[in-house]
Amino acid sequence: MKLSNDELVFEAEKEIKLERESTLKIIKIFQEISARRIYLERGYPSFYEMVTKHFGYCAGSAMRRINAMKLVKEMPQFEEKLESGELSLSVAADVQSFLYQEARIERHYSVNAKIELVETCLGKSRREVEEEFARRSPEREKRETQHAISGDRLRVSFSISKELNDKLNHLKDLLGHVDPSMTTESLLERLAELGLDKYDPARRAERAKVGKLKRDSAMSCDRVGNGKAGNTADMSDAPPRAHSISAAEVSRSRYIPANETHEVPDDRQGCTFISRDGRRCGSQKLLQLDHIEPFGHGGANTASNLRWMCGAHNRHRPMHS
Ligand SMILES: [Zn+2]
Structure with a gap:
């Protein structure tokens, strides 16, 4: 059976709708699993560990679902926007993570302010949403962000002072005999080992x-x-x-x-x-x-x-x- 071009597009639209519906269903089931802390009795130290190891999501997919789950738990009125696709899973997760970071620097948003933020982000791309965050929190650029880029790799971004950069470069020079082309990652690896030796019980x-x-x-x-x-x-x-x-x-x-x-x-x-x-x-x-x-x-x-x-x-x- 060969489908026409129009039929193929129609089929895709139909399945995508089903996919969004089931994503929302999964998120609601996740809410319950997380609230009952079922991950602990299943031998996981956190819900995230259960989502990746038991349900098999990669790090990025797990974080998107968990963050979107937290967002619609607090603001259930956006469930249907998630289902219609007007609010993408990624944007919902980005907003949740933005609010979390804001709260960490003591910038708390009222429920109405949160709702207003989500509404502003409806129908926007992740890039546009990022620009919106930067407008609302100009010092955001200085803060640390982490994005999973594969199973065991993260992209961490934060800005550092010139002074710290000089110190790190000086250390790299001192360790030049060990590894003449030492990357910042391998330097941090060494520093982490030293720190753990000193502080890990x-x-x-x-x-x-x-x-x-x-x-x-x-x-x-x-x-x-x-x-x-x-x-x-x-x-x-x-x-x-x-x-x-x-x-x-x-x-x-x-x-x-x-x-x-x-x-x-x-x-x-x-x-x-x-x-x-x-x-x-x-x-x-x-x-x-x-x-x-x-x-x-x-x-x-x-x-x-x-x-x-x-x-x-x-x-x-x-x-x-
Ligand atoms: Zn444990």
Whole structure:
């Protein structure tokens, strides 16, 4: 069966209408899933993670749907504009993300101002909408934006001072022996690694664990008895308070002794929450040690009562304890 040109255009129009209708249906289902926080019991640290990993949307498509979802949740009168195509998914998402960024710099819009903004953006292209945002918030150019450009790549844009640029270039020069044509991305990668080594509790626990193994093997060497008790070079980075806390102090304090922290397994695998269908969360975000038997109920600060939990699952304890 060969369709005429007019029939092909008609078919496309019909299917696009159906596609918009089903997009809106998906958005409304997403609202409910998000409100019930079903992602947590399914082993995801955030709704975004569930939309990408469980439903299989790429990062950009997921963010468009989630942002559009938030917009029509607050202003349901635009649902039909989304369905008619007068308000595209991308523009709805852009407006939502603009309002979010504005709120972050303490510029809050009343509901009426939000409605007025969406109405102004109806029927506009993303570029025109971006110009509208720039008119309303001239300093926007200085702010950071992020757009997913593929599964694991983002385009991040922000302006920096000349002074910071000089510092970054100076660092690149200093690292010239490592990589003579270092990009800003690889420089940031190095800086991020340095920062994480210094501030990430999971990495610090890992280093402490390695330090303990070194100390243990040093001590067993001593026991074998080469007579030298003074070989303490490896012990210099020992966690300072680990052995100076008394049992009584441990029993009445939330302080977790470092020697117990060492024994908790799987810290590098991230959050240990496991959903009913066996999905392990694994998120590293705000990773913290959680008492399995709550501390307030008499749970001990011992390795067997501790597990790594991401911020989202730790906060949402009632659903998994
Ligand atoms: Zn988690």
